[in-house]
Amino acid sequence: MHMFLRRTPFALATTLCVLAAGCGGDGGGTATATGGGTRMLAGTATVSSFGLAQDANFYTIDTGAGLVFKIRRLDNGVSTQSAGDIASMVYNGAEYQDQARGTQVNSGFDYLYKGISAVDVAAQTVGSDVVKVTVRAGNLTHYYIARRGEAKIYMGTYFTSEPDTLNLARFIVRVPIARLPNGPAPSDLRGNTGAIESGDVFGMANGETRSKHYSNMRLKDWQYIGATGTNAGLWIVRDNNEGNSGGPFYRSLLNQGTSTDQEITYIINYGEGQTEALRTNILNTYTMVFNDGSAPGPVDTSWLGTLGLTGWVAPEARGAVSGAAITGRDARFAYTVGFSNAAAQYWTTADAFDGHFTSAGMIPGTYTMKVYKNELAVDTRTVTVGAGATTNAGTVAVTGDPASAAALWRIGDWDGSPAEFINGGKVTTMHPSDVRMASWTPGDYVVGTSAPATGFPAYQWKDVNGALTVRFNLRQSQIVPLTLRVGITDAFAGGRPKAQVNGWVSANPPASTQPKSRTLTVGTYRGNNTMYTFDIPASELVVGQNVLTLTAISGTSGTRFLSPGYSYDALDLIPTP
Secondary structure (H helix, E strand, O other): OOOOOOEOHHHHHHHHOOOOOOOOOOOOOOEEEEOOEEEEOOOOOOOOOOEEEEOOOEEEEEOOOOEEEEEEOOOOOOOOOOOOOEEEEEEOOEEOOOOOOOEEEOOOHHHOEOOEOOOEEEEEEEOOOEEEEEEEEOOEEEEEEEEOOOOEEEEEEEEOOOOOOOOOEEEEEEEEOOOOOEOOHHHEOOOOOEEEEOOOEEEOOOOOEEEHHHHOOOHHHOOEEEEEEOOEEEEEEEOOOOOOOOOOOOOOOOEEEOOOEEEEEEEEEOOOOOOOOOOOOOOEEEEEEEEOOOOOOOOOOHHHHHOOOOOOOOHHHOEEEEEEEEEOOOOOOOEEEEEEOOOOEEEEEOOOOOOOEEEEEEOOEEEEEEEEEOOEEEEEEEEEEOOOOEEEEEEEEOOOOHHHOOOOEEEEOOOOOOOOOEOOOOOOOOOOOOOOOOOOOOOOEEOOOOOHHHHOEOEEEOOOOOEEEEEEEEOHHHOOOEEEEEEEEEEEOOOEEEEEEOOEEOOOOOOOOOOOOOOOOOOOOOOOOEEEEEEEOHHHOOOEEEEEEEEEEOOOOOOHHHOOEEEEEEEEEEEOO
């Protein structure tokens, strides 16, 4: 909104409330219009008003809580900006929006669908305390919502078909780095010496690595993301993420700090590392929160149901699933119960004592219910959810845990994670070439002497550590048909293990079904857990030392850490069932 250089608080409040009912109050200071956003003069208080105004280029929304933001109404011909973008975010007198770029979905609403550049932006007041902005572009509808007295921007995104220019949907906040310099260290790219992989993984002079990908966390482990500056924080607080794909253990980029911007990325529904099809026709809600830099608390979004948002499902139209207990658990691990179908996904943590669980707020339908031991599904069944009702799942008895089989030896834990192996605790926050990584070629693993944390690598690649050796001893009574089980959590480029025991060589196993994008080098081992089994004839075994060789094979090629590879879950040797 264009304003005279100086205005009284009353005049500013009146201007901002042109289209709003119930605005008023004394702001207690004067303001100037600079750099596309309202900034307070030094030493004055923030104008405390509420409302919506518009000019030829922007809708301007004052939250009445120190936050004034602008939504671009029309395309301005700049490739990094689009109609529907947030063009300004002034909080307590400071501009938090990069003025050269937009805060937007993907790379802008005019670049979501091939051949569609038209963007429609409309704004309205709802009652006296809410402003709602609706952005429509192709098959996507996005909402910005402000509520009187709250320094928050509530958002909702609904699409009926996957955006096909980037094959993903994410909301990216772009803030000048000087305003919010404090983000996650693994994704802070400042001072890097250049890209070392695909233009999005960077090296540092000291041999460390950085990437936007290394800001990741398991989805179930976070409720908010963001960054802080001097007496300020900007956060995105997520909803139940029911419209995303990938489940509770999905990992993806969240932050990126560059020499110009702090980028905060909320994954609405992402295309990288996906283990299932994207979900459409569901409303994803999330909230941008401005504060003093302290961690944000939960955000109540239940009131959004009064605004007529496309895809909104009211609480009374939802149901729940409850289980009395989970038996057969391993007390060393946390258990998660996940629910998924083509329309939505949910999860809940089972009680550590007896495993009871409840998942509430579910859209009615039939779901696949999986019980996870850490990240490994050990029980799968079907449940149906009805509106306003709780489905009783009873007591769930775990019968699918590979660890229940007595093994002659076992390396690692059957839990769907490589965390217990060499570098297993580092692979999500740094590149495999990082100087902080231990050697990927530790030498032979000797059963009974070696330990997974120092003797066996979390990952194996065809062109890095393509042959791994395990030495184990057998007694005469153990010379019987044996089965080698090798579990992987993910694979790249069709990588999978082939086994040789002494002189016996297995057939080439088939490639597993895994995400089609990079995973092992971009901070996630999460794919489709797969177990390979190799039946070893008794005639091929000897009393005393036996030698197992695991070779990484694939029908495709690649070099170093982009050669075919996979992430280990566990491996063991059991009597053939």
